[in-house]
Amino acid sequence: MADILSILQTGANVSLTVTPQDLLDFAKNVIELTKEQLLPMMVTAAQTxxxxxxxxxxxxxxxxxxxxxxxxxxxxxxxxxxxxxxxxxxxxxxxxxxxxxxxxx
Incomplete structure (x- = not known):
């Protein structure tokens, strides 16, 4: 089964039925991606x-x-x-x- 993020990245117009675990996994994935993008900026800002x-x-x-x-x-x-x-x-x-x-x- 494809994960939610890969479905979103395709840009397809679909309806999804997700389990609570799928939703939790998606949220964790979004948090991790956001951390990866923000961490370098936060370190630079802290050193300024x-x-x-x-x-x-x-x-x-x-x-x-x-x-x-x-x-x-x-x-x-x-x-x-x-x-x-x-x-x-x-x-x-x-x-x-x-x-x-x-x-x-």
């Missing part, structure tokens, strides 16, 4: 260091308005956590390497 606006302004030697304009223009991408705005440390470092600190530090 986020900096506050104040930290970024100090590192780059810019004012709040400049930082806001950079965020709005896409020059420096921001990450929102709730209502707070943060910046990835690696993005700030790249900007610093390309353009240096505006205060000359």
């Amino acid at each position: 260091t986020l900096l506050s606006r104040k930290e970024v302004m100090e590192k780059l030697g810019v004012c709040e308005v400049t930082l806001y304009n950079w965020r709005k223009s896409g020059y420096l991408e921001a990450v929102k956590v709730g209502r707070k705005v943060f910046y990835r440390q690696e993005d700030v470092q790249k900007t610093l390497e390309l353009h240096g600190n505006k205060t000359g530090k």
